[in-house]
Amino acid sequence: MPTRRALDATDxxxxxxxxxxxxxxxxxxxxxxxxxxxxxxxxxGVMLAGAILGPWLGALSVSVLLALAAVGLPVLSGGRGGFGVFLGPTAGYLLGWIVGAVVIGLIVHAGGRRPVVWRTAVAMVVGGIGVIYLFGIPVQSLVMRLPLGETALSSLGFVPGDLAKAVVATLVVTTLVRAYPRGFRREWREPVAAERAPEAAAV
Incomplete structure (x- = not known):
């Protein structure tokens, strides 16, 4: 297992x-x-942060962004900012970004192993889509005073775009693993045989 190290200036x-x-x-x-x-x-960006920085630094990067938004900086989509965004229908999705980054990092780097395509893809779908929706949909339903089922159904329209982002994030991460593994600042242990087989079959 990789050893824990103190947070430094590079982190x-x-x-x-x-x-x-x-x-x-x-x-x-x-x-x-x-x-x-x-x-x-x-x-x-949330998907990439969780996968490349790992669960805790990835969540910290998202938290920094949301803190900047809370104090009024226009760092959210379309130049939005201010504490009011955390009281609106998208508040749950923003909280889901933090938890999603943690889940993505935990899955991508599960067991201290080198990221592989299938595990990275699962992480993007589970953490980058499922977890964010899990937090976002109930809050949106509550704020907009809509039935939970109706809100969830309307959110299906976001799935194609989110799946496309998951594919892009998976490609970026797996390419980076091969081209510049030092970018992850991690020491990985060798993958087990079961993980090597899908990778070998894809070559």
Missing amino acids: LARVAVFAALIAVLGLPGGFVVLSGVPVTLQTL
């Missing part, structure tokens, strides 16, 4: 970079998918 710099990345991904605002529901790119 803090990486946290800041990913917080900035998530903010930048929000600059274009929302775009419309086939369902007509606007989707933003910021969850892509």
